[in-house]
């Protein structure tokens with residue numbers, strides 16, 4: 001029996017707080033994969049996009065400021081996002097592990113996050129990069145429709161609803177998000193490359209980055225991410241420690257301390 005099988009049987013993976021970042025361009029399937037991971041590991045799913053849309057809906061001062069920028073496909077400034085994120089990371093659900101989606105989007109945000117988590121003794125396990133070509137992203141997003149009630153996302157070619165124009169789950173009329181037209185998508189991609197690639201480079205330089213080919217079928221991408229996550233958790237798990245001990249290794253166990 002492999003260590004991974006044993007971990008699944010004993011539920012070790014579920015007891016250990018997983019701290020993960022999903023990073024990738026709009027349309028690479030972050031939302032889909034985030035939902036899977038959130039359920040599997042009981043994570044707090046922290047999406048700056050969702051948080052900002054909620055502020056816009058409530059018409060808070062932050063929301064009104066963000067609305068103008070987002071409608072133009074621009075990024076909301078670091079200071080504003082960092083304030084919002086600092087508040088979110090103080091919520092009690094975060095201690096069971098979290099998944100950050102859409103954050104950090106600049107090297108400054110990434111550095112601020114890593115220092116903050118280190119100061120709270122909650123280091124990240126992994127940064128998973130969903131990698132996808134721009135042309136494929138444009139093709140996907142122009143045909144994307146979403147449900148305003150439950151957030152479910154459809155694609156007119158690859159994942160169409162059963163009744164055209166309506167959500168399978170609750171029958172709500174599907175919407176084509178204002179920022180899912182080609183010109184706005186191209187602006188968002190240009191902004192993404194300019195701002196986020198330094199973030200990817202930063203996480204690569206600190207050894208946390210793990211790349212996944214997001215052009216593969218959804219289930220395949222899901223499987224690849226699961227393997228990466230299990231690998232990252234195993235590095236610091238009690239079972240890994242005991243396996244090393246039974247293997248008779250004398251090297252330092254480092255931070256692999258049983259909880």
Ligand SMILES: [Zn+2]
Nearest residue numbers: 147150167170
């Ligand atoms: Zn729905």
